[in-house]
Amino acid sequence: MNLLPPAERTLSRRDLVAAALLSAVMCSVFWVFSSGASLWVTFVPGALITLGLVVVLYWTRAPLPAPGRALPVYAVALGWQFLHFAEEFQTGFWRDFPALYGGAPYAPEVFVWFNMASYALFGVATYGVVVHGRRALLLPSLFFVIYGTLGNAITHLVWTVMTGGYFPGLVTACGYLVIGPILLRRMWSGSTWRQVAAVVLVLVVVLVPLLVMLAGP
Template sequence: MENKSLTRTDLIVALALTMIMAVAFTLIGGRPLVVTFVVGLVGVAALLLWMFQAQAELPEPVSFYPVFFGTLAWQFIHFTEEFRTGFQELFPVLYGAEPFSADLFVSVNMVSYFGFSISCILVLSRNIRFLVAPMLFFIVYGAIGNAIAHTWWVILMGEYFPGFVTGLVYWILGPFALSRLIGSAKVAITFTLGFGLVLVSILTIFMQQ
């Protein structure tokens, strides 16, 4: 039976891809994306290392596609709430940047969704395992990170913040998708708690008062 865990080469290339994504997001969005997306990519790197060390096997396509693409489908609903309520204008200001233009906000999100989808297909159906990095990024920040961040912004500000309502669904979808990808509910929950503590700390420290 074929081993479906990450090889050393897969790990190295996936970590390099994670670094490239971090640089790209930093150049595109500055501090707002550093305190969110780049922090999420640090979480991705930690999970990649764990997956390699534990020799966690990737799931079968037939069982994981519904989980991943169902979670990604919800992202379109979440994006709609964010866009209609002005997330692209309010979020960057919290971290000392100018509001994102509608063109930039839509483009970054749509291109990302394309990348997440293609990565999942190529990883599971074509065995290009290093592309698990973009898959993990969607789950780690697109799902789990969105749940944590949107909830925390509401707590800090004491009022509704764009994307909060649909972001709540990711408290369920995020850890579930992660557990199905890495094959361990315990690790998924532990990661979610640890990542939450780190993300909340970063979001709080760097928020403009």
């Protein structure tokens, strides 16, 4: 049960500004620390599309998700992400991913710490948003939904086609073809499957050309 009064369950203009600032910070960090163009074609568009969804939630006055609907599925998705990380780490994603875009391998220890810190941030942000109504934290919470689940599924399938074989992380990424749409609908109160499909379509239209065109020879 969500105990917040209705007026506090929708986004304000201040929340929208906070989301824009967080998106700008995230994009700047991804741009600077990207190995080659690897994060430019993945995390940067993911953050911008997430911001676009926050704008939609603001304009439609969509309420924050109810804890009972959102948290169990979010927990499943985060748990699955640990399995996905294990597959990626074991099979050399930290090496093969940046190599596709002209970059040097990410140091394994950096790859581990970056992912673990990100998962902690996603969990804390989501708990703050859903349980305590900390609306300014919505962007990092939704970033995991948009890119961490849906984007992961799309990008790994594209990379597999591009390389003509298994790409590190593919098996567990396919789990997000099921988890991702369900999680998005639970986090977007009042949404329909058609709206979820529209978000997936935007991701495909934006990500696929970038993934293909900016790949190295």
